[in-house]
Amino acid sequence: RKEVEQDPGPFNVPEGATVAFNCTYSNSASQSFFWYRQDCRKEPKLLMSVYSSGNEDGRFTAQLNRASQYISLLIRDSKLSDSATYLCAVNRYGGSQGNLIFGKGTKLSVKP
Amino acid sequence: ETGVTQSPTHLIKTRGQQVTLRCSSQSGHNTVSWYQQALGQGPQFIFQYYREEENGRGNFPPRFSGLQFPNYSSELNVNALELDDSALYLCASSFRGSNSPLHFGNGTRLTVT
Numbered sequence: 300r301k302e303v304e305q306d307p308g309p310f311n312v313p314e315g316a317t318v319a320f321n322c323t324y325s326n327s328a329s330q331s332f333f334w335y336r337q338d339c340r341k342e343p344k345l346l347m348s349v350y351s352s353g354n355e356d357g358r359f360t361a362q363l364n365r366a367s368q369y370i371s372l373l374i375r376d377s378k379l380s381d382s383a384t385y386l387c388a389v390n391r392y393g394g395s396q397g398n399l400i401f402g403k404g405t406k407l408s409v410k411p
Numbered sequence: 412e413t414g415v416t417q418s419p420t421h422l423i424k425t426r427g428q429q430v431t432l433r434c435s436s437q438s439g440h441n442t443v444s445w446y447q448q449a450l451g452q453g454p455q456f457i458f459q460y461y462r463e464e465e466n467g468r469g470n471f472p473p474r475f476s477g478l479q480f481p482n483y484s485s486e487l488n489v490n491a492l493e494l495d496d497s498a499l500y501l502c503a504s505s506f507r508g509s510n511s512p513l514h515f516g517n518g519t520r521l522t523v524t
Contacts, residue, residue, distance in 0.1 A: 303453075333512055342501055342515040343454065386453055388513075391467075398444070398467045399513060401453035 300325050303389050305402035313410055316377045320405050322387030323369045331390040332363055334372045336383045337404065343386055346372075377409045415504050415516035423522045429490045432519045434502030436483040442466070443485040444513065445477060446501040454501055460485055461507055489521075497523045 305322045312318050324332075332349035347354065349361040349370050360373040370387055384404040391398045416435045424430050436443050442461045446454035456469035460479035474490040483504070489496060499520050503513035 340499075340520075342518050344515070345512045348512060391456075398456060398459055400456065401446075403451070403453045 302400045303402040309406035320372045324389040329389045333388045335386040417516035432487040434485045436504035440504035442507040444503045448499040
């Protein structure tokens with residue numbers, strides 16, 4: 300089993316749609332979880348951290364399920380500008396922020 | 412606040428050559444991590460440096476080496492380049508001990524021919 304696995308893409312959705320991405324991780328000792336957004340041929344940029352109680356930032360909602368070892372990202376009211384690859388990242392050991400393990404990413408295309 | 416900067420932006424090398432990539436950390440950050448991202452893949456952790464010492468390493472051979480300097484800037488060196496080393500190399504800085512996430516530089520795209 301891979302350390303971090305994401306939904307295979309791509310996701311093609313119309314503007315205004317709600318889309319959800321899931322990501323599973325294998326290391327139960329992981330403590331830090333993140334969603335990054337990566338535009339074509341650019342560096343990943345932090346979208347949001349994922350907290351145990353779940354957290355929301357505008358149209359974006361992230362959730363963590365420790366028992367099942369997965370995190371999710373929900374995007375409501377999709378915009379054309381949301382088109383990108385979404386990467387989930389989990390720290391390998393308990394604590395060190397730098398040792399993040401990334402999934403392969405899920406590509407999202409939002410169409411008019 | 413100065414972000415993470417990497418140089419060069421693009422590089423073309425021949426198999427067997429050596430390459431050095433450079434990174435300046437974001438001000439206030441004391442930890443630097445290097446990642447390799449092949450086309451269609453997520454970033455793969457190469458290693459991390461803290462206080463000028465390697466502090467964690469991914470599944471990369473010894474021909475991948477690095478340095479961190481007192482001003483927290485860093486270098487990634489790759490010897491005996493192979494075709495499969497062609498990728499986007501990303502540097503990320505963070506502040507160890509806090510809950511700050513990684514901040515990536517814009518990357519160096521290396522092509523090995």
